[in-house]
Amino acid sequence: MTLLRNILMRLLSTAITLFGVAVIIFVVIRVVPGNPIAMMLPPGATEADIARLQAQYGFDKSIFEQFMIWLRGVVQGDFGTSISLRQPVSSLVLNRLPATLELSIVALLIAVVIGGTMALTGTRWRNTRKEGAIDVSTGMALSIPDFLWGLVLILLFGVLWPVFHISGRISPALDIDFTTNFYLFEALLRLRFDVLGDLIGHMFMPALALAIPLSAIIAQLLKQSLKETMHLDYVTLSRTHGYGEHHVITRDALPNAILPTLTLVGVQFTFLIGGTVIIERLFSYEGLGNMAIDAVINRDLPLIQGIVILFALIFTLVNLAVDMLYVVLNPRLRHA
């Protein structure tokens, strides 16, 4: 009963947030000076042509009316038509979404692996100089944002020791006839290792740049949590059973130390997804973020709206998923 109520409240709150995002984005971009329609037409276009197109895109109506029309469309799954690309926003956005999702998920995996390893090693080395070294390096990794890491990686693995591609998502010469735009997952499923290698060669640097700050956060939070857990009696008890340090850390302390870390990592993951915007630009990776910056530069209002709403939806869904995962992983809540 209360659980159901909680879920309903959560969904309502999510809906209000998304509505707020829509209102703000709508108001902000309609203050844009300059006429987006005029940019679409050849230089010789007449006033009448402009007026006709404006009417077609609804720009001759008041902001409130435009918002209501847009909202009505959104409810029916219609996000309007892109001005610069002249295609439905929904299909444009859905075409690019897989690239960004793959990048974010790979970055998250890298962050979990690096951060988790550092937390476990740091716990193993707790109260020694080696732990201090880990703290200093995570502190540094944390204070430098993904944009700068991206540039550092370009210099390291693109110029100094050029082993990875520094731009794009996939080599154009590569012959792919995939049915979805989830190239990475489809390459995995179809066992197309040539494609897989090429994709990873392109994705490695942007994903690592996104992952470094998050891995530092995971390392710090998880190590803190692990060290607190290591003092608990059940860990001591497990030691007296004859288990070694490694087993005690990974099997006894870890399952309980993960929970407090999880919620915070969820929020940080949304920051990571937000970071894809500039990282995709930096690596000319054909994802949503790159498209979004082009849309802003081209004053493509319907496309900007669509992309921002999609990002907002992803962020709120991630938060929802993390909360649910928390309940699933926590036996105290699972049985309540």
Added chain:
Amino acid sequence: MNAFLEIRNLCVTLKGGAPILRNVSLSVSAGQVHGLVGESGAGKSMIGKAVLGTLPRALAVTRGEIWLDGVDLQTLRPAERRRRIGASAALIPQDPLTALNPARRIGPQITRRLVDILGWSRADAEARALELLAEVQIPDPARVMRSYPHELSGGMRQRILIAAAFAAEPKLIIADEPTTALDVTVQKQILRLIADMQTRHGTALLFVTHDLGVVSKVCDTLSVLYAGKVVEEAQMRRFFMHPIHPYSAALLAATPSYKDPEGSLTPVPQSVIDQVEREVTDHDRRAGL
């Protein structure tokens, strides 16, 4: 050597100097209960931790021998040492609320060591766990095996921990203030349970407590600690009739008697404290600390 656990001249110090245990010697034989009594901070828990190899990282054994089942643990390599302790000793911890892993079901927490360390089959281990849970008078053991710790009361959890301690038939059990964290009403039952289990299994039991009243009920012999030093080691009966060391006598006078719980209590007099402090300082000087 017929003592199952024998500690000789054990010294534990804080890394960087301060002594925590000063030349502690004691022994416990099979079927015997030895009490370790002292005020909080006297180092009584540290003896158990030193034996089990769970001293805090800031502490280290600097001298002495710990003979467990005929082997000096201090001479073993860490992995071998852990295996030996795991196979022949067990701990009943103080706080049943934090001594069970909240993320795991009860069953695996009892059977895990039997399977992993002692190489039992899973079925054997589970049968053994059920049998033990019944032995510590837990109703519906099969259901409890599937429960999570948070679903059980403190008393239930302490019973489970006792069952888990006896699961591998260890020859030595160290009980570290096993009733302190429990409700007064439950304390007595748990105490009786530990004593019964010990008698039935013939285990050597090292019983750490600050409560002389508890010692008088379960122990055969005892050591009194002050500032990490054993001030008196004695047979139970003799101790309660004629405590030799003035500190022991003072401690006894400061303990409510189980015959006369309302009787008047005397705090440990300052002169006695001064005397033990002097002894401790003398010891340190002789040891060159």
Added chain:
Amino acid sequence: MRDARGDVKRPIGLRLWLSGGWLILLVLAALLAPWIAPQDPLAQDLFTSRLPPFWEAGAEPGYWLGSDSLGRDVLSRIIHGARLALIVALVAGTLTCVIGTALGLIAGYYRGWPDRIISRFVDIWMAFPPVLFAILLIAVLGTGLTSIIIAIVVIDWTRFARVIRAEAMTQGAMDYVASAQVAGRKRMGTMLTEILPNVLPTIIALLTLEMGIAVIVEAILSFVNLSISTDSPTWGGMISEGRTSVHQAWWVLVFPLITLFLTVLSFSQLGEGLKDRFDPVLR
């Protein structure tokens, strides 16, 4: 005991010195830019284009860190770029801090409907990808210093509001606040005299962190060509140019990148160091 403390203390001191030293160097460079820069940062000269830094073959004296494709001196542009970076850091950082802290304090201490409104806005803001939001704002406001500062304040006030709200709630629940209330103090007064000093260490750490972030946001905006006019030298603009010519002239990317890296690192380390110094509990 002394050993353990010494181990903890020493890096903090070193951290403060190194980061503070670098930032003072930057401030000096920014103030004295016209006098210490070896070249005019805007002077283009195709005869001196893509000169390598001084230790490589083909370097020209006076172009210590080399020159870009238009023959502009990299070192001089970095020195002049420090001006814009520091102005953005100080002004945008401080404004963000003041606005975010005020809203966070009000939400965390007054609770009730002010909290509900502010928290709702924070939720909405958290659902925006910040970089995209900043780029969008610049597109709307037009390029220029004021626009950059406004954009930074608008996207980042939530960082302060969130943290300060949580801290104010914790502090507000403590007994000393209740006793100040009982003693008949006004709520506004209590907030400023009892709560604010206790959240000050956090504010200081967040403020210096925010200054570093402001520098980065400016660099990102320059990178997508949306900062201030393309003539004036900015680190982000240099990085943007260096990125495209990285295979021909790596130094155009490397030196501004190192500068930016050290600056951002210094701001955050300074914040951590100061926080430890000011924290009454840790001190």
